[in-house]
Amino acid sequence: MRKIIFHINSLEQGGAERVITNLAHQFAAEGYEVYIATEWYAENEFRIDKSITRVHVGLNAEEEGKGRIAKLRIREKRLRAFIKKVRPDVVVAFCHKANYRAITAALGTGIPVIVSVRTDPVGHYDKWDDKIQIPLLFPRAAGCVFQTEGQRDFFPVKVQRKSRIILNPLNNKYLDIPKPETRVKEVVQSGRLVDFKNQLMLIRAFDKVHQKHPDYVLKIYGGDSRDGTKELLEQLIAERKAEAYVFLMGASDSLERQLVNASVFAFSSDWEGLPNALLEAMALGLPIVSTDCPCGGPRTVIQDGVNGLLVPIKDEDAMAEGICRLIENPELAERLGSKARDIRKIANSKAVFEQWQDYIESVCRH
Template sequence: REGDEKRNRPSRYLRRIRYLEEFMEEYRPDVVVAFARLALFRALMAKKKTGIPVVVCVRIDPRSEYRGARNFFQIKKYMKTADGAVFQTKDAEDYFRKDLTCSSTIILNPITPKYLGLPPVKERNKTIVNAARLVAFKNQVLLVRAFSIVHEKHPDYDLKIYGPDSGDGTREKILQTIAECHLEGVVHLMGNSDALEKELPQAALFAYSSDYEGLPNSLLEAMAMGLPCVSTDCPCGGPRTLIQNGENGILVPVGDADALAGGMLALIENPERAAELGRMAAKIAEIASTDRVFEAWQDYLLRVMAGQRNERR
């Protein structure tokens, strides 16, 4: 609101809680769903005055997002007051389990419909693809180093990295690594794209190199398109939630260029296995379509609301 920017930080924080209380009092929603750390705590604080049930939703690795003494204090004080909690992975759920008094559930992100029902790929090209924002924790520097090992054995393959520049210096580090590995003209930074459903499906495989994640949408979408996938098994378990190692993709240790290269080579050098993993990967659409995810959210919120009504009787 006008004038808030002139207030100090604690004052702005308290005012935002007050605004949320006013909103909740005026509209009296059946339930409030709070996404992201600050919104989550504010909603739980506002619940104390309004009595309106709050469902919290954690969508990133809590070990990185909720570290520090202040977050520890707020988790201990407020998470126990939540009426419901939605997580994307079991690891994230386990992180908060001892602080929750409500039931919780795991719900995947929905797959954007344009990635579903694509025509089958008759022949894959010799391109490895990655799609992720160019930011430090996505660790495309590791991916380039791993690809340099692949390129020694298969010089006819190239690597295309799609995604916007975060501005944190990662793009420059990737370019430096490309130069150090003498991969100019072989590794391409493609920038952001709104048409990955047209640019990715013919690729040989999708490689993901993050150090930590929530539930990576780009990996989910690549699997839905039937791409053979190899990913780091990073916390808080997003890739592991999607990939059953050796059944519908390959998981490798975090930060290990040799292991990531080995996963890519395993798919390149065994096209029949790669095709089977891609076929099994596409089955993720059966549990993560927009309809299925909507139904999961609806069912869970209805249970939370029913529980609140029963408590009032």
């Protein structure tokens, strides 16, 4: 029976954390001995089954007051001690600092490390210390999982050659929702209220849509990231006197029912990894207008004019035009939405797990 250690900062509810939690459960169900090593406990975390061992390898309360370098060394030392104790067949790390930490902690142990990049490398892996650590550490990883070609192509060729591109797995609750008989006059979006998702641009674009189609409303579902975006959105809605047709709906656990009969799903991000919200909208068969944002997440799953529409980032006129095109051409909208549902064939949890399992097994064999 193989042993796997997954390493990530915490299990706080987010895209990478959801993927790692799902994978851990699937590997455990297949008979693997699974551990999740985290640096801290967050307030709102994904739950894990008792078949998975969760271990804290981060700082204690006294160590939190130490300097940056001292804390870095403690974290690496603690993870290394855990790796040497468990002697797993492989360590799988997710996200920026956890990737570096896992490679460093496993040096000299003979245990392979697979790292996984979950965001746009530009702006996240291009600081001065990244320019030192990437060429020094990433080639020492046994493998790397990317979500898009854009992510992969950012890294050294040596890393690219031993990498795989694997999509995020869809939550099963989005897979069996029937197509609605009729669509309501709503344009929807789901995702945290956060600056890079550029819901401000979406509201400005929808203001133009509303001038042509005053019977349509915009509903934005998502929790407050507390970066000030929610307040800016509320201010813009008030300035445009749009309270009667633009609504901030808050977070929801039943999006599969609330989104499915909308007329358009509008995705407005300036950058993303591979956004779960977009995959979920596709699985529901929604007609989609999406920004063609780096590092290529939307372009990885959407073929413009075939299963959705792609528009340039930060272009409210193009976004408004795309939304109006789908509103005014319901046959086109339904054709794109029906084709979008095909994402379920390649991004269901079983298909994604099998790709991860195949890659991990290939790394272990070598």
